[in-house]
Amino acid sequence: MTTTAPLTLVNVTLEYPDGGGTTTALDRVSLTAEAGQLVALVGPSGSGKSSLLAAAATLVRPTSGQVIIDGTDTMGLGDKELTALRRGKVGIIFQQPNLLPSLTAVEQLVISDHLRGKSAKAATARAAELLDVVGLSASAGKLPHQLSGGQRQRVNIARALMGSPRVLLVDEPTAALDHERSASIIALLRQVTNEFSVATVMVTHDTEFVPLTDVVATMRDGKLTTPVLAGA
Numbered sequence: 001m002t003t004t005a006p007l008t009l010v011n012v013t014l015e016y017p018d019g020g021g022t023t024t025a026l027d028r029v030s031l032t033a034e035a036g037q038l039v040a041l042v043g044p045s046g047s048g049k050s051s052l053l054a055a056a057a058t059l060v061r062p063t064s065g066q067v068i069i070d071g072t073d074t075m076g077l078g079d080k081e082l083t084a085l086r087r088g089k090v091g092i093i094f095q096q097p098n099l100l101p102s103l104t105a106v107e108q109l110v111i112s113d114h115l116r117g118k119s120a121k122a123a124t125a126r127a128a129e130l131l132d133v134v135g136l137s138a139s140a141g142k143l144p145h146q147l148s149g150g151q152r153q154r155v156n157i158a159r160a161l162m163g164s165p166r167v168l169l170v171d172e173p174t175a176a177l178d179h180e181r182s183a184s185i186i187a188l189l190r191q192v193t194n195e196f197s198v199a200t201v202m203v204t205h206d207t208e209f210v211p212l213t214d215v216v217a218t219m220r221d222g223k224l225t226t227p228v229l230a231g232a
């Protein structure tokens, strides 16, 4: 199958060993996320949302099906090739911004680019640009404990964008934030999805923010119901 969408899942099934048997976390899930599209992934606890993100991030290998990232079917790739593809194409934003406590905001971003073999000069320029996008230019020199929870999540988002990913995978970005900060984080994800033309899939419990997304995909018992347009 050929596709130009940044992210396509085709009939993805993921089974975990469970005692003598198996638990089916994903049951023939198909999903496409286009460039500039923000997809909300909702559903009850245990329905498979984190498993879908992990499969899309190529952090777990599905039992069957295809995970296609920017036209590359990842199922045939070895571990090294997968790591390279992930570094180049996928940004991952976890619930808790796992920032390094001794590094300033700008250093958190620069160090992530070292792993990609970029020069320190280019990385520093890119980091400054992205901190400006997320509204943190004035806090570039601050350590994580000197930042608010919302600001730490902004650093996390900027860091995920350092490698110019095609796909952004976001797990409950507002879980630790109050209402006002949650709204501004979702608005920022909306903005960067458009500005950088990434395909963003975001797990959320906050259905009130669904109007800011393009598509709502609902998981139930490992199955994805047909994605619908937000507001439809």
Ligand SMILES: Nc1ncnc2c1ncn2[C@@H]1O[C@H](COP(=O)(O)OP(=O)(O)OP(=O)(O)O)[C@@H](O)[C@H]1O
Pocket (backbone or CB within 6 Å): 016, 017, 018, 023, 024, 025, 043, 044, 045, 046, 047, 048, 049, 050, 051, 052, 219
């Ligand atoms: N590493 C694992 N080993 C065995 N079973 C697992 C593993 N990870 C998840 N599961 C099972 O897979 C199913 C889907 O779990 P998953 O974490 O994807 O759900 P979720 O929708 O993200 O839940 P929540 O909203 O509570 O985070 C559940 O039945 C869970 O118990």
